[in-house]
Amino acid sequence: MSSATTAGESIIEVNGITKTFGGVVANKNISLNVRKGGITGLIGPNGSGKTTLFNSIVGYHPIDGGSIKFSGEEISKFRVQEIARLGLMRTFQQTRIYGKMNCVENMLISVPHRKLGFWDMFASRDKETLERADRMLEFVGLYEKRWLLAGDLSFGQQKLLEFAMALMNEPTVLMLDEPTAGINPTLINGLIDRLKRANEEFGITLFVIEHNMRVIMNLAEHIYCLAHGEMLAEGKPEEIQNDQRVIDAYLGAH
Ligand SMILES: Nc1ncnc2c1ncn2[C@@H]1O[C@H](COP(=O)(O)OP(=O)(O)OP(=O)(O)O)[C@@H](O)[C@H]1O
Ligand SMILES: [Mg+2]
Incomplete structure:
Protein backbone atom coordinates (compact mmCIF):
# COMPACT_ATOMS: atom_id res chain seq x y z
CA MET A 1 0.00 0.00 0.00
CA SER A 2 1.34 3.40 -0.93
CA SER A 3 1.35 5.97 1.82
CA ALA A 4 2.47 8.70 -0.54
CA THR A 5 -0.90 9.26 -2.09
CA THR A 6 -4.07 10.85 -0.81
CA ALA A 7 -6.15 9.13 -3.45
CA GLY A 8 -8.41 6.38 -2.22
CA GLU A 9 -11.43 5.93 -0.08
CA SER A 10 -12.15 8.44 2.68
CA ILE A 11 -13.20 7.02 6.02
CA ILE A 12 -13.96 10.39 7.61
CA GLU A 13 -15.59 13.12 5.54
CA VAL A 14 -16.11 16.47 7.21
CA ASN A 15 -18.13 18.98 5.24
CA GLY A 16 -18.61 22.61 6.18
CA ILE A 17 -18.79 22.20 9.95
CA THR A 18 -19.00 25.14 12.29
CA LYS A 19 -18.73 25.21 16.08
CA THR A 20 -19.07 28.28 18.27
CA ALA A 26 -13.77 27.83 17.20
CA ASN A 27 -14.37 26.12 13.83
CA LYS A 28 -15.70 27.91 10.79
CA ASN A 29 -16.88 26.03 7.72
CA ILE A 30 -14.27 23.27 8.01
CA SER A 31 -14.07 20.52 5.40
CA LEU A 32 -11.57 17.69 5.26
CA ASN A 33 -11.15 14.02 4.40
CA VAL A 34 -9.24 11.31 6.22
CA ARG A 35 -8.08 8.54 3.91
CA LYS A 36 -8.88 5.01 4.96
CA GLY A 37 -5.72 3.18 5.96
CA GLY A 38 -3.59 6.31 5.92
CA ILE A 39 -2.09 8.79 8.37
CA THR A 40 -3.53 12.30 8.19
CA GLY A 41 -2.14 15.26 10.14
CA LEU A 42 -3.77 18.33 11.65
CA ILE A 43 -1.65 21.31 12.63
CA GLY A 44 -2.21 24.94 13.55
CA PRO A 45 -1.19 27.48 16.18
CA ASN A 46 -2.53 27.32 19.75
CA GLY A 47 -6.23 28.07 19.87
CA SER A 48 -6.73 27.53 16.13
CA GLY A 49 -9.50 24.97 16.74
CA LYS A 50 -7.79 21.58 16.38
CA THR A 51 -9.09 19.96 19.57
CA THR A 52 -12.54 21.44 18.97
CA LEU A 53 -12.59 19.77 15.56
CA PHE A 54 -11.65 16.41 17.11
CA ASN A 55 -14.33 16.87 19.77
CA SER A 56 -16.91 17.58 17.08
CA ILE A 57 -15.97 14.51 15.03
CA VAL A 58 -16.19 12.09 17.97
CA GLY A 59 -19.50 13.50 19.17
CA TYR A 60 -18.18 15.14 22.32
CA HIS A 61 -20.37 18.17 21.69
CA PRO A 62 -23.07 19.08 19.17
CA ILE A 63 -21.96 21.10 16.15
CA ASP A 64 -23.74 24.19 14.88
CA GLY A 65 -23.89 23.04 11.28
CA GLY A 66 -22.33 20.88 8.61
CA SER A 67 -21.90 17.19 8.01
CA ILE A 68 -19.60 14.51 9.42
CA LYS A 69 -19.55 11.09 7.80
CA PHE A 70 -17.79 7.98 9.06
CA SER A 71 -17.58 5.14 6.54
CA GLY A 72 -20.26 6.94 4.55
CA GLU A 73 -22.68 7.20 7.48
CA GLU A 74 -23.79 10.57 8.82
CA ILE A 75 -22.65 10.70 12.47
CA SER A 76 -22.93 14.39 13.30
CA LYS A 77 -25.96 13.76 15.53
CA PHE A 78 -24.45 10.70 17.22
CA ARG A 79 -23.09 10.71 20.74
CA VAL A 80 -19.60 9.70 21.87
CA GLN A 81 -20.52 6.14 22.87
CA GLU A 82 -22.28 5.39 19.59
CA ILE A 83 -19.36 6.73 17.58
CA ALA A 84 -16.83 4.78 19.64
CA ARG A 85 -18.83 1.63 19.02
CA LEU A 86 -18.50 2.26 15.28
CA GLY A 87 -14.72 2.10 15.72
CA LEU A 88 -13.81 5.79 15.84
CA MET A 89 -11.72 6.50 18.95
CA ARG A 90 -9.61 9.35 20.25
CA THR A 91 -6.99 10.12 22.84
CA PHE A 92 -6.88 13.35 24.82
CA GLN A 93 -4.44 16.23 24.96
CA GLN A 94 -4.26 15.64 28.72
CA THR A 95 -3.73 11.98 29.50
CA ARG A 96 -6.70 10.23 31.06
CA ILE A 97 -5.33 7.34 33.01
CA TYR A 98 -6.20 6.17 36.50
CA GLY A 99 -3.10 6.93 38.54
CA LYS A 100 -4.10 4.71 41.46
CA MET A 101 -4.50 1.63 39.29
CA ASN A 102 -1.70 -0.38 37.77
CA CYS A 103 -1.13 -0.47 34.02
CA VAL A 104 -2.91 -3.78 33.47
CA GLU A 105 -5.99 -2.55 35.34
CA ASN A 106 -6.01 0.61 33.25
CA MET A 107 -5.93 -1.57 30.14
CA LEU A 108 -8.81 -3.71 31.38
CA ILE A 109 -11.13 -0.87 32.24
CA SER A 110 -10.54 0.68 28.83
CA VAL A 111 -12.24 -2.27 27.16
CA PRO A 112 -15.48 -0.57 26.33
CA HIS A 113 -19.16 -0.87 26.17
CA ARG A 114 -19.77 -4.30 27.56
CA LYS A 115 -23.05 -3.07 29.00
CA LEU A 116 -21.31 -3.29 32.36
CA GLY A 117 -21.03 -1.16 35.43
CA PHE A 118 -17.68 -0.18 36.88
CA TRP A 119 -17.09 -3.23 39.07
CA ASP A 120 -18.46 -5.61 36.49
CA MET A 121 -15.58 -4.62 34.29
CA PHE A 122 -13.22 -6.50 36.56
CA ALA A 123 -15.28 -9.59 35.92
CA SER A 124 -14.37 -9.26 32.27
CA ARG A 125 -10.83 -10.40 32.94
CA ASP A 126 -11.19 -13.22 30.51
CA LYS A 127 -8.05 -14.83 29.19
CA GLU A 128 -8.30 -13.26 25.78
CA THR A 129 -8.63 -9.74 27.18
CA LEU A 130 -5.74 -10.27 29.58
CA GLU A 131 -3.56 -11.58 26.78
CA ARG A 132 -4.45 -8.65 24.59
CA ALA A 133 -3.60 -6.25 27.44
CA ASP A 134 -0.18 -7.88 27.77
CA ARG A 135 0.41 -7.80 24.01
CA MET A 136 -0.48 -4.13 23.70
CA LEU A 137 1.64 -3.21 26.73
CA GLU A 138 4.49 -5.11 25.10
CA PHE A 139 3.80 -3.29 21.83
CA VAL A 140 4.25 0.14 23.42
CA GLY A 141 7.24 -1.01 25.47
CA LEU A 142 5.60 -1.02 28.90
CA TYR A 143 5.44 -4.76 29.56
CA GLU A 144 8.11 -4.61 32.26
CA LYS A 145 6.19 -1.85 34.00
CA ARG A 146 2.77 -3.43 33.78
CA TRP A 147 2.27 -3.91 37.54
CA LEU A 148 3.34 -0.36 38.42
CA LEU A 149 0.71 2.19 39.36
CA ALA A 150 0.02 4.29 36.28
CA GLY A 151 0.55 7.39 38.44
CA ASP A 152 4.15 6.30 39.05
CA LEU A 153 5.01 6.17 35.35
CA SER A 154 6.84 9.07 33.75
CA PHE A 155 4.69 11.46 31.74
CA GLY A 156 5.96 9.99 28.47
CA GLN A 157 5.21 6.47 29.69
CA GLN A 158 1.72 7.58 30.66
CA LYS A 159 1.20 8.74 27.07
CA LEU A 160 2.36 5.34 25.86
CA LEU A 161 -0.08 3.68 28.27
CA GLU A 162 -2.89 5.82 26.97
CA PHE A 163 -2.00 4.79 23.43
CA ALA A 164 -2.02 1.12 24.47
CA MET A 165 -5.43 1.63 26.17
CA ALA A 166 -6.82 3.03 22.93
CA LEU A 167 -5.48 0.00 21.06
CA MET A 168 -7.38 -2.32 23.43
CA ASN A 169 -10.54 -1.22 21.67
CA GLU A 170 -9.29 -2.32 18.26
CA PRO A 171 -10.29 0.98 16.67
CA THR A 172 -10.74 1.38 12.94
CA VAL A 173 -9.66 5.00 13.23
CA LEU A 174 -7.63 6.44 16.08
CA MET A 175 -7.49 10.20 16.52
CA LEU A 176 -4.53 11.34 18.62
CA ASP A 177 -4.41 14.83 20.16
CA GLU A 178 -0.73 15.79 20.47
CA PRO A 179 0.64 12.32 21.24
CA THR A 180 4.22 13.57 21.61
CA ALA A 181 3.57 16.66 23.76
CA GLY A 182 5.83 16.61 26.80
CA ILE A 183 7.70 13.51 25.70
CA ASN A 184 11.49 13.65 25.49
CA PRO A 185 13.15 13.30 22.06
CA THR A 186 14.40 9.75 22.69
CA LEU A 187 10.92 8.45 23.50
CA ILE A 188 9.41 10.44 20.62
CA ASN A 189 11.23 8.36 18.02
CA GLY A 190 9.93 5.18 19.63
CA LEU A 191 6.42 6.58 19.65
CA ILE A 192 6.55 7.59 15.96
CA ASP A 193 7.71 4.07 15.19
CA ARG A 194 4.78 2.57 17.19
CA LEU A 195 2.26 4.84 15.48
CA LYS A 196 3.55 3.79 12.07
CA ARG A 197 3.42 0.14 13.07
CA ALA A 198 -0.13 0.49 14.41
CA ASN A 199 -1.02 1.90 11.01
CA GLU A 200 0.84 -0.67 8.94
CA GLU A 201 0.50 -3.85 11.00
CA PHE A 202 -2.92 -3.36 12.61
CA GLY A 203 -4.33 -1.37 9.68
CA ILE A 204 -5.54 1.44 11.94
CA THR A 205 -6.24 4.72 10.18
CA LEU A 206 -4.59 7.56 12.12
CA PHE A 207 -5.61 11.20 12.37
CA VAL A 208 -3.04 13.11 14.40
CA ILE A 209 -2.90 16.61 15.89
CA GLU A 210 0.71 17.54 16.40
CA HIS A 211 2.73 20.65 17.22
CA ASN A 212 6.08 19.03 16.59
CA MET A 213 6.75 19.72 12.91
CA ARG A 214 9.48 17.12 12.61
CA VAL A 215 7.09 14.47 13.90
CA ILE A 216 4.12 15.33 11.70
CA MET A 217 6.22 15.78 8.56
CA ASN A 218 7.72 12.36 9.19
CA LEU A 219 4.43 10.69 9.99
CA ALA A 220 1.58 12.06 7.89
CA GLU A 221 0.95 11.60 4.19
CA HIS A 222 -1.45 14.53 4.08
CA ILE A 223 -1.67 17.52 6.41
CA TYR A 224 -4.38 20.07 7.15
CA CYS A 225 -3.52 23.39 8.77
CA LEU A 226 -6.02 25.45 10.76
CA ALA A 227 -5.65 29.10 11.73
CA HIS A 228 -8.19 31.15 13.67
CA GLY A 229 -10.74 28.36 13.34
CA GLU A 230 -10.54 28.22 9.56
CA MET A 231 -8.85 25.86 7.14
CA LEU A 232 -5.73 27.68 6.03
CA ALA A 233 -3.99 25.10 3.87
CA GLU A 234 -3.75 21.42 3.06
CA GLY A 235 -1.28 19.28 1.19
CA LYS A 236 1.58 16.84 1.33
CA PRO A 237 4.16 17.47 4.07
CA GLU A 238 6.61 19.12 1.68
CA GLU A 239 3.88 21.41 0.35
CA ILE A 240 2.75 22.41 3.86
CA GLN A 241 6.31 22.94 5.03
CA ASN A 242 6.93 25.45 2.24
CA ASP A 243 3.53 27.12 2.32
CA GLN A 244 4.04 30.78 3.13
CA ARG A 245 0.57 31.06 4.71
CA VAL A 246 1.43 28.26 7.13
CA ILE A 247 4.79 29.78 7.97
CA ASP A 248 3.18 33.18 8.56
CA ALA A 249 0.43 31.68 10.75
CA TYR A 250 3.01 30.09 13.02
CA LEU A 251 5.29 33.12 13.10
CA GLY A 252 2.31 35.41 13.70
CA ALA A 253 1.19 33.25 16.60
CA HIS A 254 4.30 33.93 18.65
N1 LIG B 1 -15.60 24.37 25.88
C1 LIG B 1 -15.21 25.57 25.45
N2 LIG B 1 -15.81 26.71 25.84
C2 LIG B 1 -15.45 27.91 25.38
N3 LIG B 1 -14.46 28.11 24.49
C3 LIG B 1 -13.81 27.03 24.05
C4 LIG B 1 -14.14 25.69 24.49
N4 LIG B 1 -13.32 24.82 23.85
C5 LIG B 1 -12.53 25.56 23.08
N5 LIG B 1 -12.81 26.88 23.16
C6 LIG B 1 -12.16 27.98 22.43
O1 LIG B 1 -12.11 27.61 21.07
C7 LIG B 1 -10.87 28.02 20.48
C8 LIG B 1 -10.16 26.80 19.89
O2 LIG B 1 -9.69 25.98 20.96
P1 LIG B 1 -9.04 24.55 20.71
O3 LIG B 1 -8.83 23.92 22.04
O4 LIG B 1 -9.86 23.81 19.72
O5 LIG B 1 -7.64 24.94 20.03
P2 LIG B 1 -6.37 24.03 19.69
O6 LIG B 1 -6.04 24.32 18.26
O7 LIG B 1 -6.61 22.64 20.08
O8 LIG B 1 -5.25 24.70 20.61
P3 LIG B 1 -3.95 24.03 21.32
O9 LIG B 1 -2.92 23.86 20.25
O10 LIG B 1 -3.53 25.08 22.32
O11 LIG B 1 -4.38 22.74 21.95
C9 LIG B 1 -10.09 28.72 21.57
O12 LIG B 1 -10.32 30.10 21.45
C10 LIG B 1 -10.72 28.19 22.85
O13 LIG B 1 -10.60 29.10 23.91
MG1 LIG C 1 -5.73 21.36 21.44
Missing part, protein backbone atom coordinates in the same frame (compact mmCIF):
# COMPACT_ATOMS: atom_id res chain seq x y z
CA PHE A 21 -18.69 28.75 22.03
CA GLY A 22 -20.63 31.85 22.97
CA GLY A 23 -19.05 34.50 20.80
CA VAL A 24 -15.98 32.42 19.86
CA VAL A 25 -16.05 30.78 16.45
Whole structure:
Protein backbone atom coordinates (compact mmCIF):
# COMPACT_ATOMS: atom_id res chain seq x y z
CA MET A 1 0.00 0.00 0.00
CA SER A 2 1.34 3.40 -0.93
CA SER A 3 1.35 5.97 1.82
CA ALA A 4 2.47 8.70 -0.54
CA THR A 5 -0.90 9.26 -2.09
CA THR A 6 -4.07 10.85 -0.81
CA ALA A 7 -6.15 9.13 -3.45
CA GLY A 8 -8.41 6.38 -2.22
CA GLU A 9 -11.43 5.93 -0.08
CA SER A 10 -12.15 8.44 2.68
CA ILE A 11 -13.20 7.02 6.02
CA ILE A 12 -13.96 10.39 7.61
CA GLU A 13 -15.59 13.12 5.54
CA VAL A 14 -16.11 16.47 7.21
CA ASN A 15 -18.13 18.98 5.24
CA GLY A 16 -18.61 22.61 6.18
CA ILE A 17 -18.79 22.20 9.95
CA THR A 18 -19.00 25.14 12.29
CA LYS A 19 -18.73 25.21 16.08
CA THR A 20 -19.07 28.28 18.27
CA PHE A 21 -18.69 28.75 22.03
CA GLY A 22 -20.63 31.85 22.97
CA GLY A 23 -19.05 34.50 20.80
CA VAL A 24 -15.98 32.42 19.86
CA VAL A 25 -16.05 30.78 16.45
CA ALA A 26 -13.77 27.83 17.20
CA ASN A 27 -14.37 26.12 13.83
CA LYS A 28 -15.70 27.91 10.79
CA ASN A 29 -16.88 26.03 7.72
CA ILE A 30 -14.27 23.27 8.01
CA SER A 31 -14.07 20.52 5.40
CA LEU A 32 -11.57 17.69 5.26
CA ASN A 33 -11.15 14.02 4.40
CA VAL A 34 -9.24 11.31 6.22
CA ARG A 35 -8.08 8.54 3.91
CA LYS A 36 -8.88 5.01 4.96
CA GLY A 37 -5.72 3.18 5.96
CA GLY A 38 -3.59 6.31 5.92
CA ILE A 39 -2.09 8.79 8.37
CA THR A 40 -3.53 12.30 8.19
CA GLY A 41 -2.14 15.26 10.14
CA LEU A 42 -3.77 18.33 11.65
CA ILE A 43 -1.65 21.31 12.63
CA GLY A 44 -2.21 24.94 13.55
CA PRO A 45 -1.19 27.48 16.18
CA ASN A 46 -2.53 27.32 19.75
CA GLY A 47 -6.23 28.07 19.87
CA SER A 48 -6.73 27.53 16.13
CA GLY A 49 -9.50 24.97 16.74
CA LYS A 50 -7.79 21.58 16.38
CA THR A 51 -9.09 19.96 19.57
CA THR A 52 -12.54 21.44 18.97
CA LEU A 53 -12.59 19.77 15.56
CA PHE A 54 -11.65 16.41 17.11
CA ASN A 55 -14.33 16.87 19.77
CA SER A 56 -16.91 17.58 17.08
CA ILE A 57 -15.97 14.51 15.03
CA VAL A 58 -16.19 12.09 17.97
CA GLY A 59 -19.50 13.50 19.17
CA TYR A 60 -18.18 15.14 22.32
CA HIS A 61 -20.37 18.17 21.69
CA PRO A 62 -23.07 19.08 19.17
CA ILE A 63 -21.96 21.10 16.15
CA ASP A 64 -23.74 24.19 14.88
CA GLY A 65 -23.89 23.04 11.28
CA GLY A 66 -22.33 20.88 8.61
CA SER A 67 -21.90 17.19 8.01
CA ILE A 68 -19.60 14.51 9.42
CA LYS A 69 -19.55 11.09 7.80
CA PHE A 70 -17.79 7.98 9.06
CA SER A 71 -17.58 5.14 6.54
CA GLY A 72 -20.26 6.94 4.55
CA GLU A 73 -22.68 7.20 7.48
CA GLU A 74 -23.79 10.57 8.82
CA ILE A 75 -22.65 10.70 12.47
CA SER A 76 -22.93 14.39 13.30
CA LYS A 77 -25.96 13.76 15.53
CA PHE A 78 -24.45 10.70 17.22
CA ARG A 79 -23.09 10.71 20.74
CA VAL A 80 -19.60 9.70 21.87
CA GLN A 81 -20.52 6.14 22.87
CA GLU A 82 -22.28 5.39 19.59
CA ILE A 83 -19.36 6.73 17.58
CA ALA A 84 -16.83 4.78 19.64
CA ARG A 85 -18.83 1.63 19.02
CA LEU A 86 -18.50 2.26 15.28
CA GLY A 87 -14.72 2.10 15.72
CA LEU A 88 -13.81 5.79 15.84
CA MET A 89 -11.72 6.50 18.95
CA ARG A 90 -9.61 9.35 20.25
CA THR A 91 -6.99 10.12 22.84
CA PHE A 92 -6.88 13.35 24.82
CA GLN A 93 -4.44 16.23 24.96
CA GLN A 94 -4.26 15.64 28.72
CA THR A 95 -3.73 11.98 29.50
CA ARG A 96 -6.70 10.23 31.06
CA ILE A 97 -5.33 7.34 33.01
CA TYR A 98 -6.20 6.17 36.50
CA GLY A 99 -3.10 6.93 38.54
CA LYS A 100 -4.10 4.71 41.46
CA MET A 101 -4.50 1.63 39.29
CA ASN A 102 -1.70 -0.38 37.77
CA CYS A 103 -1.13 -0.47 34.02
CA VAL A 104 -2.91 -3.78 33.47
CA GLU A 105 -5.99 -2.55 35.34
CA ASN A 106 -6.01 0.61 33.25
CA MET A 107 -5.93 -1.57 30.14
CA LEU A 108 -8.81 -3.71 31.38
CA ILE A 109 -11.13 -0.87 32.24
CA SER A 110 -10.54 0.68 28.83
CA VAL A 111 -12.24 -2.27 27.16
CA PRO A 112 -15.48 -0.57 26.33
CA HIS A 113 -19.16 -0.87 26.17
CA ARG A 114 -19.77 -4.30 27.56
CA LYS A 115 -23.05 -3.07 29.00
CA LEU A 116 -21.31 -3.29 32.36
CA GLY A 117 -21.03 -1.16 35.43
CA PHE A 118 -17.68 -0.18 36.88
CA TRP A 119 -17.09 -3.23 39.07
CA ASP A 120 -18.46 -5.61 36.49
CA MET A 121 -15.58 -4.62 34.29
CA PHE A 122 -13.22 -6.50 36.56
CA ALA A 123 -15.28 -9.59 35.92
CA SER A 124 -14.37 -9.26 32.27
CA ARG A 125 -10.83 -10.40 32.94
CA ASP A 126 -11.19 -13.22 30.51
CA LYS A 127 -8.05 -14.83 29.19
CA GLU A 128 -8.30 -13.26 25.78
CA THR A 129 -8.63 -9.74 27.18
CA LEU A 130 -5.74 -10.27 29.58
CA GLU A 131 -3.56 -11.58 26.78
CA ARG A 132 -4.45 -8.65 24.59
CA ALA A 133 -3.60 -6.25 27.44
CA ASP A 134 -0.18 -7.88 27.77
CA ARG A 135 0.41 -7.80 24.01
CA MET A 136 -0.48 -4.13 23.70
CA LEU A 137 1.64 -3.21 26.73
CA GLU A 138 4.49 -5.11 25.10
CA PHE A 139 3.80 -3.29 21.83
CA VAL A 140 4.25 0.14 23.42
CA GLY A 141 7.24 -1.01 25.47
CA LEU A 142 5.60 -1.02 28.90
CA TYR A 143 5.44 -4.76 29.56
CA GLU A 144 8.11 -4.61 32.26
CA LYS A 145 6.19 -1.85 34.00
CA ARG A 146 2.77 -3.43 33.78
CA TRP A 147 2.27 -3.91 37.54
CA LEU A 148 3.34 -0.36 38.42
CA LEU A 149 0.71 2.19 39.36
CA ALA A 150 0.02 4.29 36.28
CA GLY A 151 0.55 7.39 38.44
CA ASP A 152 4.15 6.30 39.05
CA LEU A 153 5.01 6.17 35.35
CA SER A 154 6.84 9.07 33.75
CA PHE A 155 4.69 11.46 31.74
CA GLY A 156 5.96 9.99 28.47
CA GLN A 157 5.21 6.47 29.69
CA GLN A 158 1.72 7.58 30.66
CA LYS A 159 1.20 8.74 27.07
CA LEU A 160 2.36 5.34 25.86
CA LEU A 161 -0.08 3.68 28.27
CA GLU A 162 -2.89 5.82 26.97
CA PHE A 163 -2.00 4.79 23.43
CA ALA A 164 -2.02 1.12 24.47
CA MET A 165 -5.43 1.63 26.17
CA ALA A 166 -6.82 3.03 22.93
CA LEU A 167 -5.48 0.00 21.06
CA MET A 168 -7.38 -2.32 23.43
CA ASN A 169 -10.54 -1.22 21.67
CA GLU A 170 -9.29 -2.32 18.26
CA PRO A 171 -10.29 0.98 16.67
CA THR A 172 -10.74 1.38 12.94
CA VAL A 173 -9.66 5.00 13.23
CA LEU A 174 -7.63 6.44 16.08
CA MET A 175 -7.49 10.20 16.52
CA LEU A 176 -4.53 11.34 18.62
CA ASP A 177 -4.41 14.83 20.16
CA GLU A 178 -0.73 15.79 20.47
CA PRO A 179 0.64 12.32 21.24
CA THR A 180 4.22 13.57 21.61
CA ALA A 181 3.57 16.66 23.76
CA GLY A 182 5.83 16.61 26.80
CA ILE A 183 7.70 13.51 25.70
CA ASN A 184 11.49 13.65 25.49
CA PRO A 185 13.15 13.30 22.06
CA THR A 186 14.40 9.75 22.69
CA LEU A 187 10.92 8.45 23.50
CA ILE A 188 9.41 10.44 20.62
CA ASN A 189 11.23 8.36 18.02
CA GLY A 190 9.93 5.18 19.63
CA LEU A 191 6.42 6.58 19.65
CA ILE A 192 6.55 7.59 15.96
CA ASP A 193 7.71 4.07 15.19
CA ARG A 194 4.78 2.57 17.19
CA LEU A 195 2.26 4.84 15.48
CA LYS A 196 3.55 3.79 12.07
CA ARG A 197 3.42 0.14 13.07
CA ALA A 198 -0.13 0.49 14.41
CA ASN A 199 -1.02 1.90 11.01
CA GLU A 200 0.84 -0.67 8.94
CA GLU A 201 0.50 -3.85 11.00
CA PHE A 202 -2.92 -3.36 12.61
CA GLY A 203 -4.33 -1.37 9.68
CA ILE A 204 -5.54 1.44 11.94
CA THR A 205 -6.24 4.72 10.18
CA LEU A 206 -4.59 7.56 12.12
CA PHE A 207 -5.61 11.20 12.37
CA VAL A 208 -3.04 13.11 14.40
CA ILE A 209 -2.90 16.61 15.89
CA GLU A 210 0.71 17.54 16.40
CA HIS A 211 2.73 20.65 17.22
CA ASN A 212 6.08 19.03 16.59
CA MET A 213 6.75 19.72 12.91
CA ARG A 214 9.48 17.12 12.61
CA VAL A 215 7.09 14.47 13.90
CA ILE A 216 4.12 15.33 11.70
CA MET A 217 6.22 15.78 8.56
CA ASN A 218 7.72 12.36 9.19
CA LEU A 219 4.43 10.69 9.99
CA ALA A 220 1.58 12.06 7.89
CA GLU A 221 0.95 11.60 4.19
CA HIS A 222 -1.45 14.53 4.08
CA ILE A 223 -1.67 17.52 6.41
CA TYR A 224 -4.38 20.07 7.15
CA CYS A 225 -3.52 23.39 8.77
CA LEU A 226 -6.02 25.45 10.76
CA ALA A 227 -5.65 29.10 11.73
CA HIS A 228 -8.19 31.15 13.67
CA GLY A 229 -10.74 28.36 13.34
CA GLU A 230 -10.54 28.22 9.56
CA MET A 231 -8.85 25.86 7.14
CA LEU A 232 -5.73 27.68 6.03
CA ALA A 233 -3.99 25.10 3.87
CA GLU A 234 -3.75 21.42 3.06
CA GLY A 235 -1.28 19.28 1.19
CA LYS A 236 1.58 16.84 1.33
CA PRO A 237 4.16 17.47 4.07
CA GLU A 238 6.61 19.12 1.68
CA GLU A 239 3.88 21.41 0.35
CA ILE A 240 2.75 22.41 3.86
CA GLN A 241 6.31 22.94 5.03
CA ASN A 242 6.93 25.45 2.24
CA ASP A 243 3.53 27.12 2.32
CA GLN A 244 4.04 30.78 3.13
CA ARG A 245 0.57 31.06 4.71
CA VAL A 246 1.43 28.26 7.13
CA ILE A 247 4.79 29.78 7.97
CA ASP A 248 3.18 33.18 8.56
CA ALA A 249 0.43 31.68 10.75
CA TYR A 250 3.01 30.09 13.02
CA LEU A 251 5.29 33.12 13.10
CA GLY A 252 2.31 35.41 13.70
CA ALA A 253 1.19 33.25 16.60
CA HIS A 254 4.30 33.93 18.65
N1 LIG B 1 -15.60 24.37 25.88
C1 LIG B 1 -15.21 25.57 25.45
N2 LIG B 1 -15.81 26.71 25.84
C2 LIG B 1 -15.45 27.91 25.38
N3 LIG B 1 -14.46 28.11 24.49
C3 LIG B 1 -13.81 27.03 24.05
C4 LIG B 1 -14.14 25.69 24.49
N4 LIG B 1 -13.32 24.82 23.85
C5 LIG B 1 -12.53 25.56 23.08
N5 LIG B 1 -12.81 26.88 23.16
C6 LIG B 1 -12.16 27.98 22.43
O1 LIG B 1 -12.11 27.61 21.07
C7 LIG B 1 -10.87 28.02 20.48
C8 LIG B 1 -10.16 26.80 19.89
O2 LIG B 1 -9.69 25.98 20.96
P1 LIG B 1 -9.04 24.55 20.71
O3 LIG B 1 -8.83 23.92 22.04
O4 LIG B 1 -9.86 23.81 19.72
O5 LIG B 1 -7.64 24.94 20.03
P2 LIG B 1 -6.37 24.03 19.69
O6 LIG B 1 -6.04 24.32 18.26
O7 LIG B 1 -6.61 22.64 20.08
O8 LIG B 1 -5.25 24.70 20.61
P3 LIG B 1 -3.95 24.03 21.32
O9 LIG B 1 -2.92 23.86 20.25
O10 LIG B 1 -3.53 25.08 22.32
O11 LIG B 1 -4.38 22.74 21.95
C9 LIG B 1 -10.09 28.72 21.57
O12 LIG B 1 -10.32 30.10 21.45
C10 LIG B 1 -10.72 28.19 22.85
O13 LIG B 1 -10.60 29.10 23.91
MG1 LIG C 1 -5.73 21.36 21.44
